[in-house]
Amino acid sequence: MPDDPRIEAPATVVGASIRLEAVVKRFGKLEVLSAIDLDVPSGSTVAIIGPSGSGKSTLVRCVNHLEPIQNGLITVGDTLISARGLEVAGRILGHRDVARFRTQVGMVFQQFNLFPHLTVMGNIIEAPVGVLRQPRKEAIERGMDLLDKVNLAEKARVYPAQLSGGQQQRVAIVRALMMQPRIMLFDEPTSALDPELIGEVLKVIAELALRGHTNVIVTHELAFAREVADKIVFMDGGKVVEEGIPAEVLDHPQMERTRTFLGRIGEAPARQTSQPKEGAP
Amino acid sequence: MSLTRLSQLVWDYRDLLLTGIWVTIQLTVVAMLIALVVGLLACFGSLSRSRLIRAPAILFVEFCRNTPILVQLVWVHFAWPEIFGVKFTAWTSAAIALALQSSGYLAEEFRAGIESIEKGQIEASQSLGMTYTRLMYRIVVPQAFIRMIPGILNQFVTCFKSTSIVSIIAVPDLMYQAGLIVSATFLPMQIYTLIAIMYFLMVLAVSLGVRQLTRLLPNFGYFHARRPTD
Numbered sequence: 001m002p003d004d005p006r007i008e009a010p011a012t013v014v015g016a017s018i019r020l021e022a023v024v025k026r027f028g029k030l031e032v033l034s035a036i037d038l039d040v041p042s043g044s045t046v047a048i049i050g051p052s053g054s055g056k057s058t059l060v061r062c063v064n065h066l067e068p069i070q071n072g073l074i075t076v077g078d079t080l081i082s083a084r085g086l087e088v089a090g091r092i093l094g095h096r097d098v099a100r101f102r103t104q105v106g107m108v109f110q111q112f113n114l115f116p117h118l119t120v121m122g123n124i125i126e127a128p129v130g131v132l133r134q135p136r137k138e139a140i141e142r143g144m145d146l147l148d149k150v151n152l153a154e155k156a157r158v159y160p161a162q163l164s165g166g167q168q169q170r171v172a173i174v175r176a177l178m179m180q181p182r183i184m185l186f187d188e189p190t191s192a193l194d195p196e197l198i199g200e201v202l203k204v205i206a207e208l209a210l211r212g213h214t215n216v217i218v219t220h221e222l223a224f225a226r227e228v229a230d231k232i233v234f235m236d237g238g239k240v241v242e243e244g245i246p247a248e249v250l251d252h253p254q255m256e257r258t259r260t261f262l263g264r265i266g267e268a269p270a271r272q273t274s275q276p277k278e279g280a281p
Numbered sequence: 282m283s284l285t286r287l288s289q290l291v292w293d294y295r296d297l298l299l300t301g302i303w304v305t306i307q308l309t310v311v312a313m314l315i316a317l318v319v320g321l322l323a324c325f326g327s328l329s330r331s332r333l334i335r336a337p338a339i340l341f342v343e344f345c346r347n348t349p350i351l352v353q354l355v356w357v358h359f360a361w362p363e364i365f366g367v368k369f370t371a372w373t374s375a376a377i378a379l380a381l382q383s384s385g386y387l388a389e390e391f392r393a394g395i396e397s398i399e400k401g402q403i404e405a406s407q408s409l410g411m412t413y414t415r416l417m418y419r420i421v422v423p424q425a426f427i428r429m430i431p432g433i434l435n436q437f438v439t440c441f442k443s444t445s446i447v448s449i450i451a452v453p454d455l456m457y458q459a460g461l462i463v464s465a466t467f468l469p470m471q472i473y474t475l476i477a478i479m480y481f482l483m484v485l486a487v488s489l490g491v492r493q494l495t496r497l498l499p500n501f502g503y504f505h506a507r508r509p510t511d
Contacts, residue, residue, distance in 0.1 A: 103410030113405035
């Protein structure tokens, strides 16, 4: 199955596989990723967990080339990302083709990053109409359909600042899905949310976002990771410490560092630590 | 001198005064319109990744900002004919000099506005497959423009006040007319006081208008959105 990023995604989206081989990422002298190897088979969901500063976010940002890498190789479908940039079949891609490649890789950010000067509908049709050149009317119809699925159809005309964090993140997920990507990257999608809003976003991710594509999710929500992931990867200090099916990694971790991390975060779930608000409604 | 006498004086010279005000307003508007375009070009030039474009753009902006308006005015009017072989009327020279000065400041204003847009906006645009040009004009510049509005209006007021200097090259603005009236009446104290009050009132009117406008803006679309609804 050719994975040419320059070919329009078919109506039924087929996930592209991701493979990282000895990937090194440095910020100046600081090595954030040290020779990472990782396999994400086509159509599967991988959850990356680990303490802050372990390089999880940087890893997903390298997959859509928001961060260039210094060494190693990332294969996304048939696109190769190396220190030289992106190439397909031996041809180095210019910035236009890099942009084209990114249309196949959806990304959801911790801080939502909705466009504040556009309405909800404006946000989600901006790239389908402007970049993919889809007819505006068609994009709006598809947009309404997706907004309806995340229970935000009546918010199509409002601006992001008028939405709660949970609503904003649901719009951001719809915005990424509108591109019909073959890969979805989630960079701590619920970390900036109030505890009571996390559930609604996780529900949308599980029900809507994880269908058909290949997914990489960076998260602190272990219960969620256990539920949706085919594989869990535990990272620490820029390395993959342990990986395996959720039951293995979460219930029977082999490495000491994994056990320590799960002991800290697992028994006292991250949600509860920020919860005690006196007399909160 | 009685107040009636002074009002009589204003009435007698109303044509000169009105012409002066009209020239002053014309110069300000024309100079600012040119400066908005040139400033935007200079701003994009100074943000360019190509050094061949960036270096001259930065040089231009710094030159505009770091030479006195009087020097620019005299330079354009008396030196450009020899340097570039083009001769302007005093009015045109004045408009060019004012535009030069303002475009330097506006370019900096624009650059600051563009650089104030969060990196996340650019990353989100990139992750949606937008090229640099597209994300600039669809996402960054529209947001930056809103933040620039106060700066642009400030520059408008500054430019308005700077016009008083063009009387030096005999452009018949309000200040120039004041000089004419003084030499005809020998009443410098009264006339210049009157002119000062007129400038003050006009600038005050513009400033108050600007303030009112910025107070009204939050009632529209995106501006409205920045207010929490509940």
